[in-house]
Amino acid sequence: MFSITVRDHLMVAHSFRGEVFGPAQRLHGATFVVDATFRRPQLDSDNIVVDIGLATKELGAVLADLNYRNLDDEPAFAGVNTTTEFLAKVIADRLADRVHAGALGEQARGLTGITVTLHESHVAWASYEREL
Amino acid sequence: MFSITVRDHLMVAHSFRGEVFGPAQRLHGATFVVDATFRRPQLDSDNIVVDIGLATKELGAVLADLNYRNLDDEPAFAGVNTTTEFLAKVIADRLADRVHAGALGEQARGLTGITVTLHESHVAWASYEREL
Amino acid sequence: MFSITVRDHLMVAHSFRGEVFGPAQRLHGATFVVDATFRRPQLDSDNIVVDIGLATKELGAVLADLNYRNLDDEPAFAGVNTTTEFLAKVIADRLADRVHAGALGEQARGLTGITVTLHESHVAWASYEREL
Amino acid sequence: MFSITVRDHLMVAHSFRGEVFGPAQRLHGATFVVDATFRRPQLDSDNIVVDIGLATKELGAVLADLNYRNLDDEPAFAGVNTTTEFLAKVIADRLADRVHAGALGEQARGLTGITVTLHESHVAWASYEREL
Amino acid sequence: MFSITVRDHLMVAHSFRGEVFGPAQRLHGATFVVDATFRRPQLDSDNIVVDIGLATKELGAVLADLNYRNLDDEPAFAGVNTTTEFLAKVIADRLADRVHAGALGEQARGLTGITVTLHESHVAWASYEREL
Amino acid sequence: MFSITVRDHLMVAHSFRGEVFGPAQRLHGATFVVDATFRRPQLDSDNIVVDIGLATKELGAVLADLNYRNLDDEPAFAGVNTTTEFLAKVIADRLADRVHAGALGEQARGLTGITVTLHESHVAWASYEREL
Numbered sequence: 150m151f152s153i154t155v156r157d158h159l160m161v162a163h164s165f166r167g168e169v170f171g172p173a174q175r176l177h178g179a180t181f182v183v184d185a186t187f188r189r190p191q192l193d194s195d196n197i198v199v200d201i202g203l204a205t206k207e208l209g210a211v212l213a214d215l216n217y218r219n220l221d222d223e224p225a226f227a228g229v230n231t232t233t234e235f236l237a238k239v240i241a242d243r244l245a246d247r248v249h250a251g252a253l254g255e256q257a258r259g260l261t262g263i264t265v266t267l268h269e270s271h272v273a274w275a276s277y278e279r280e281l
Numbered sequence: 282m283f284s285i286t287v288r289d290h291l292m293v294a295h296s297f298r299g300e301v302f303g304p305a306q307r308l309h310g311a312t313f314v315v316d317a318t319f320r321r322p323q324l325d326s327d328n329i330v331v332d333i334g335l336a337t338k339e340l341g342a343v344l345a346d347l348n349y350r351n352l353d354d355e356p357a358f359a360g361v362n363t364t365t366e367f368l369a370k371v372i373a374d375r376l377a378d379r380v381h382a383g384a385l386g387e388q389a390r391g392l393t394g395i396t397v398t399l400h401e402s403h404v405a406w407a408s409y410e411r412e413l
Numbered sequence: 414m415f416s417i418t419v420r421d422h423l424m425v426a427h428s429f430r431g432e433v434f435g436p437a438q439r440l441h442g443a444t445f446v447v448d449a450t451f452r453r454p455q456l457d458s459d460n461i462v463v464d465i466g467l468a469t470k471e472l473g474a475v476l477a478d479l480n481y482r483n484l485d486d487e488p489a490f491a492g493v494n495t496t497t498e499f500l501a502k503v504i505a506d507r508l509a510d511r512v513h514a515g516a517l518g519e520q521a522r523g524l525t526g527i528t529v530t531l532h533e534s535h536v537a538w539a540s541y542e543r544e545l
Numbered sequence: 546m547f548s549i550t551v552r553d554h555l556m557v558a559h560s561f562r563g564e565v566f567g568p569a570q571r572l573h574g575a576t577f578v579v580d581a582t583f584r585r586p587q588l589d590s591d592n593i594v595v596d597i598g599l600a601t602k603e604l605g606a607v608l609a610d611l612n613y614r615n616l617d618d619e620p621a622f623a624g625v626n627t628t629t630e631f632l633a634k635v636i637a638d639r640l641a642d643r644v645h646a647g648a649l650g651e652q653a654r655g656l657t658g659i660t661v662t663l664h665e666s667h668v669a670w671a672s673y674e675r676e677l
Numbered sequence: 678m679f680s681i682t683v684r685d686h687l688m689v690a691h692s693f694r695g696e697v698f699g700p701a702q703r704l705h706g707a708t709f710v711v712d713a714t715f716r717r718p719q720l721d722s723d724n725i726v727v728d729i730g731l732a733t734k735e736l737g738a739v740l741a742d743l744n745y746r747n748l749d750d751e752p753a754f755a756g757v758n759t760t761t762e763f764l765a766k767v768i769a770d771r772l773a774d775r776v777h778a779g780a781l782g783e784q785a786r787g788l789t790g791i792t793v794t795l796h797e798s799h800v801a802w803a804s805y806e807r808e809l
Numbered sequence: 810m811f812s813i814t815v816r817d818h819l820m821v822a823h824s825f826r827g828e829v830f831g832p833a834q835r836l837h838g839a840t841f842v843v844d845a846t847f848r849r850p851q852l853d854s855d856n857i858v859v860d861i862g863l864a865t866k867e868l869g870a871v872l873a874d875l876n877y878r879n880l881d882d883e884p885a886f887a888g889v890n891t892t893t894e895f896l897a898k899v900i901a902d903r904l905a906d907r908v909h910a911g912a913l914g915e916q917a918r919g920l921t922g923i924t925v926t927l928h929e930s931h932v933a934w935a936s937y938e939r940e941l
Contacts, residue, residue, distance in 0.1 A: 173424075177426050218440075275285040276286075307877050309820050349837040496725050536684040559690075573706060697862075760855075760856050762852060762858050803813040
């Protein structure tokens with residue numbers, strides 16, 4: 150199995166509801182360093198997993214819809230705890246939609262899986278892995 | 282599949298028996314930067330994999346039983362080479378026991394796997410992955 | 414010259430005023446990975462720069478007063494852009510106060526300088542360096 | 546499942562053919578920081594995955610055959626785009642050959658898998674994973 | 678003293694002349710992860726060292742003139758060993774020119790120093806530090 | 810001012826005397842990831858700070874005299890707390906001796922300073938900086 154990963158980042162405010170979150174129930178924020186991994190069992194005719202330029206561009210576009218925002222005010226996340234692990238799934242699913250729509254190129258239809266990892270600090274990170 | 286990882290570290294002395302270890306047969310030491318990863322297929326009702334506060338606390342407790350020690354003197358490891366890969370399993374198994382005992386919270390019973398990675402330097406690390 | 418550095422982190426919300434900040438004028442957030450460096454020309458009688466346990470504890474205490482907050486609501490920062498470089502100075506100055514108050518131990522009075530670095534992402538960080 | 550990983554690096558020139566590569570169609574170069582991971586379900590009689598000294602030596606030998614070269618001039622890669630993901634497979638396959646030839650020791654015959662990851666920058670990397 | 682640093686990267690081919698370079702006398706290549714640090718004793722009226730957006734843009738522009746090239750073919754470097762330390766100076770000097778030309782904003786004229794660090798691998802890097 | 814840095818590592822056991830060290834008074838151990846930085850104001854005739862091959866070799870030789878040992882048993886350190894900051898000075902001084910003896914090449918006599926940094930974990934490191 151082959152994979153390539155590209156890295157970008159996101160800076161957001163949010164708060165959580167539930168005693169389990171302790172002081173993170175207050176409005177605070179995070180930088181998420183985001184790693185998007187694309188997988189396929191065989192390389193395409195250019196000998197790549199996916200066009201790394203398009204992968205970087207589309208990851209940037211997905212993050213731009215979330216970046217420099219207070220996620221508590223986003224209608225898409227109303228009533229939802231926007232935890233690191235939840236956001237990993239949001240980003241993976243949006244990337245999957247873009248793969249299916251052809252935004253990563255025709256040959257990207259051969260991709261079989263995506264993993265998104267969000268690093269919230271030097272001591273904690275979360276991932277979501279899915280098939281395509 | 283979702284996962285979250287928390288990082289802590291451990292500083293121990295030990296020695297190895299067997300020619301394969303070369304100069305590491307002498308009493309020496311290591312810092313192990315320890316990454317504990319918890320996995321589950323669906324998030325819990327708080328939208329998390331596990332309470333990251335409890336995960337960090339329990340990892341710290343498992344490491345406190347090993348930290349600042351000469352592992353050659355620990356009865357639990359008598360006659361055993363306490364290699365990086367072996368210690369990864371020790372820590373993963375002890376974390377699994379704590380999950381099963383409810384120390385990471387009731388919802389942590391939905392966890393399905395643990396991976397522990399020990400970084401022994403900038404150029405070498407070892408992992409042990411298991412189910413719960 | 415000797416130095417030791419300890420690392421911790423901080424997760425805050427804030428917004429900036431001024432066109433130069435572009436989209437960061439919106440309420441957003443950041444994880445700051447914080448490195449606090451303590452300097453002195455000669456080691457103390459224990460052969461150390463400073464008690465690393467106390468340095469870690471006092472850095473943690475300084476960060477606890479800022480952590481999991483919306484800095485826009487903090488009276489101490491009213492009307493101020495809480496940029497990464499500004500926060501580096503705030504943390505360095507508060508650490509300096511604690512050194513002078515003896516919180517890092519009597520021998521820490523021999524410290525001659527502090528540098529605080531805040532990493533806001535994998536591609537940007539800021540520092541403030543001062544004498545004691 | 547247990548694994549150990551060792552890290553080394555490689556500095557090469559090359560160029561790519563195909564519009565998808567944009568400016569990378571020009572002769573350029575890369576440092577690849579290479580992580581070689583060896584897996585097995587049970588540790589050997591020394592309580593290790595593989596002799597880390599031999600693993601490091603054999604990875605170094607595989608890289609020495611590629612290092613400080615213009616890959617466009619290597620007969621083994623004539624007419625091939627030597628992408629990061631392709632080179633990950635080349636290195637994994639050559640390590641697998643060495644495992645099968647006994648170069649990593651007799652007990653290394655118990656290894657069941659290899660993954661090779663090549664980091665081409667702080668924002669992009671590729672992996673190839675295979676069984677043994 | 679305050680500073681901010683932004684990171685980008687560069688992928689080039691080159692060769693060196695001189696026995697001291699051993700196998701690096703052959704045409705090979707490198708990824709340079711580039712950190713550009715800007716310093717000033719006091720923050721500007723926006724409470725920043727420099728507009729991080731402009732700093733990132735101008736660093737990117739300086740690197741674009743070097744990126745995806747064989748430096749042996751660049752007239753600017755004819756007869757010169759384009760070592761890591763030499764390239765750090767080239768990039769620092771070109772950034773200094775842009776600061777002086779006003780490309781980093783009017784307030785950037787208050788900058789007093791620049792340091793550029795090029796990481797050529799996980800085990801080697803070089804820096805050049807200058808005043809403005 | 811120019812500098813180059815090379816990285817290697819060291820794995821030792823030791824214990825400390827003094828209440829300030831808490832549990833580190835017990836025999837324990839550490840991996841020290843060691844960064845050795847060499848400085849000079851002008852590059853030599855090869856356009857380098859120092860021969861990176863020789864710098865790496867000599868750093869390796871200095872570390873080999875310390876590696877895989879219990880520092881409590883080393884006559885050179887009898888009655889001394891071998892703290893991270895102290896060891897940074899030991900390594901810097903031994904490198905300085907080698908520079909003066911010509912082991913890093915004739916042109917290395919133009920070096921004007923050395924800094925050695927020892928990373929003892931992902932959250933703590935120490936440095937010693939000296940002139941040549």
